[in-house]
């Protein structure tokens with residue numbers, strides 16, 4: 001595995017935690033021994049907590065991510081957040097195209113591409129989320145769906161631009177259900193994506209969907225799984241620290 005594919009655990013807090021709760025989490029987490037020589041850690045709080053999180057994480061090796069970004073630099077876009085507003089808070093990563101945004105907020109492939117493009121232009125690392133529904137999984141077309149989403153997200157990108165991105169493969173049926181995909185099945189999909197898009201050869205591909213401290217090592221020990229995009233299990237400092245340790249062990253296995 002290349003150095004560019006160091007394990008990464010990104011905690012997507014979704015619509016959880018106030019500013020005070022975010023500060024308390026970071027103080028607790030940063031007081032713990034964390035395997036940050038071997039694993040990259042990123043927290044993605046809600047927008048309202050980003051500035052406080054950026055201040056609390058200053059000088060730490062835990063990175064800061066956002067859960068979304070606008071496709072535009074600025075303008076009459078009520079409720080949107082521009083990339084420069086994120087970087088000003090210390091944000092260096094951004095989740096793009098999460099299935100919840102695609103399903104509940106009408107986010108289309110074209111927008112996902114535009115967001116990845118503007119994120120890169122601002123020095124943000126896009127974490128582009130893709131994944132199939134339960135119906136698509138049952139119909140045996142998971143790989144077709146995911147391949148289409150990945151190709152669309154990076155359409156027109158140079159290989160070296162794609163290499164600066166992260167892909168998160170999240171089977172939608174596994175998100176928040178407690179029923180994770182098997183590491184082997186997830187690895188097969190992720191390996192196929194990597195083989196399909198040359199720019200992803202040395203890029204990180206994360207698995208997401210009911211990742212927990214007790215299964216992360218099994219995922220990361222797979223050859224094409226470079227970490228996790230984690231929702232529920234990222235919300236407590238002890239659990240997040242255990243995810244990092246599990247990723248370290250999985251990568252060393």
Ligand SMILES: O=C[C@H](O)COP(=O)(O)O
Pocket residue numbers: 012098170174175176177178208209210211229230231232233
């Ligand atoms: O972004 C994170 C994913 O949607 C996974 O969520 P989960 O770990 O709660 O299943």
